[in-house]
Amino acid sequence: MTYCVGLKTHEGLVFMSDTRTNAGVDNISVFRKMHCWQKEDERVLVLLSAGNLATTQAVVSLLEERTKAPDERTPSMLETPSMYQAARLVGDTVKEVIRQSAPAGQSADAFGASFILGGQICGMEPRLFMIYPEGNFIEASADTPFFQIGETKYGKPILVRAFDTAMSFEETVKLLLVSFDSTLRSNLSVAPPIDLLYYERDSFRIGYEKRIEAEDPYMRTISEGWSQALKSAFKSLPDFTR
Amino acid sequence: MTYCVGLKTHEGLVFMSDTRTNAGVDNISVFRKMHCWQKEDERVLVLLSAGNLATTQAVVSLLEERTKAPDERTPSMLETPSMYQAARLVGDTVKEVIRQSAPAGQSADAFGASFILGGQICGMEPRLFMIYPEGNFIEASADTPFFQIGETKYGKPILVRAFDTAMSFEETVKLLLVSFDSTLRSNLSVAPPIDLLYYERDSFRIGYEKRIEAEDPYMRTISEGWSQALKSAFKSLPDFTR
Incomplete structure (x- = not known):
């Protein structure tokens, strides 16, 4: 499995992806699922991939080759x-x-793969797409300003409830890490390191990039803090009465 | 789909199930997925079912018939x-x-169904089982004191993080409603009314039973309160720093 999210905020686009690939629980590897094409001051395109690794690698390789041999x-x-x-x-x-x-x-079916593509080309707005294994695609909107691919369910409730396009990059990363932490705890086939990329609108260059390791202090703060915060939040609600 | 949970606490067993069945989004119905056998002062058995409705109904009917024609x-x-x-x-x-x-x-595969069975028989401990479509089953333990069947993923993170077997019945219902609310928001094939049943250990009778409707005031308090509480919990964590 895999877990990747792309979000569109007022400030730009934020992307996060795990790096675990597996062919059975006894055969796991680390592969980057985030790919980037950049022509400085003109365009930035970011592609996140989930699904069959042979398919996603072939797609990225073909896209790369086309880039290199115009x-x-x-x-x-x-x-x-x-x-x-x-x-x-x-x-x-x-x-x-x-x-x-x-x-x-x-x-x-076994060869299926899905993708999130986001970016901006000079003179146009930043845009975010989800591309299905069938090759057709949909675009993010004000109503649905984010896409998830791979193991999407564990991490969705917090995104649905807390995401707001007015969030800063720093808050968005916090939200994404909470969503990833929920997923990591429940599905062994999603695992760190986690790749993070930020594209600030109208900058036409990568704004920030980081590989977050399992022992990253901020990641641990979020993971432990969120358990505590959830318990407090839960306690704050009134108990059921018979 | 369906969402059912059975939990084992120090005080007893708590069961919750939704009532939506569907054959496509254009063909939905309400069916009870919670079934109970009771011989007062001797045994209480509760069965929750998920999967193919024809299969689960046939199973319950056969179990009923056997009960009635000894x-x-x-x-x-x-x-x-x-x-x-x-x-x-x-x-x-x-x-x-x-x-x-x-x-x-x-x-x-299309006929598959899974079940949660819990209860107590006089002279023995309360026990909780999950029964697979293949007919084999596993029992809840101190490490895993609850089972979910049906659409399990959206509602799992909160159970994993907040459930504690020392919880009172009232707190357990609150937790279950938070877990159900997360699921209801994300999967249309899980829907109220929600059936709740409590069995208090060594009582050998049903302790409490309620059908919780969508407009139930406590359900609404939890649903709205949890969104707010989650947002506050999220705000309480430190933002990411570049």
């Missing part, structure tokens, strides 16, 4: 005229990879 | 010599129903 196929991630076209490019690449992986008669 | 087949739910034997009886009945539903060559 005469080969256009547009590349560094050349798409809009975020919408970049999402289409990712979707088309997913379809291409899955078609190649699953020849006729074989189910494509 | 010469037909023994032991019945009112006669098993122990909770362990009651869990075996439920497990065997599940296997029988699924075998009948899925003739050779057909996958049994």
Whole structure:
């Protein structure tokens, strides 16, 4: 499994992803699930991936190759005229990879992968998309300003209840770490280190990037503090009366 | 979907279940998923069910029939010599129903159902079991004093963090309603009314029973109060610093 979240705030875009991949509980590895394309002062694109690792790596490799050999196929991630076209490019690449992986008669389910793509291209607004294994995609809106992929359920209630697009980057990271901590505690196939990336709107460069390790002091503060805070919050509610 | 929880506390057993069943979002109904067998001063057995409604109804009907016609087949739910034997009886009945539903060559997955069985028989301790669609089962322990079936993920983090077997019945109901509220908000296939049942240890009769409707004032207090309490808890944690 995997857990990745992309959020759109008034200030910009925040991305977080775990790094655990597994083929059974007895076969785990660390792989980065966050990929970035940047042309300074012109565009920043961030892609988070979940699902079959062979598929996600193939998609990223193809997107990378297109970036590096511009005469080969256009547009590349560094050349798409809009975020919408970049999402289409990712979707088309997913379809291409899955078609190649699953020849006729074989189910494509095992090769499935989903993606969150966010970023901004000069002259346009920051945008955030979720791309399905079928290659089609949806865009975040004011009503639904974030996307999750992978093991989404454990960490969703706190996002639904506490996220607000007016949050600062610092508060958003706190919220994401609470959401990740809930997930880490319940699903062994989601694990640190956790990658964090911040893109500040209209900056056209990566604003902040960090790999948060399991023993990171802030991560531990959040994890322990949240257990305590939850218990206090729970105590503050009135008990049931018969 | 469905959401049911059974917890074992020092004081006894607490059960909660929703009532929504669905065959697609355009076809929903209300069905009770909590069933009880009681022989006053001798035993109380409570069964919660999740999964294919035809299967769970068939299982409960067969268990009921056995109860009512004691010469037909023994032991019945009112006669098993122990909770362990009651869990075996439920497990065997599940296997029988699924075998009948899925003739050779057909996958049994669609007919799957899981159960939580709890109760006490005079002279023995209260016990709590989870019975799988395959008919085998596990028992709750000091390390894992509760079971969930159905849509378990949204409501699990709060149970894991806040549940303590020393909790009173009143606190346990509060906790369960927080867990149910998180689930109701995220999964349309879990819905009120919610059935609540309390069995106090060594009482050998149902201690308290209530159907909690959506507009129940305490349910609303918890739902609204928890959003507020969570936000305050979240604010109490230190923000991330770059």
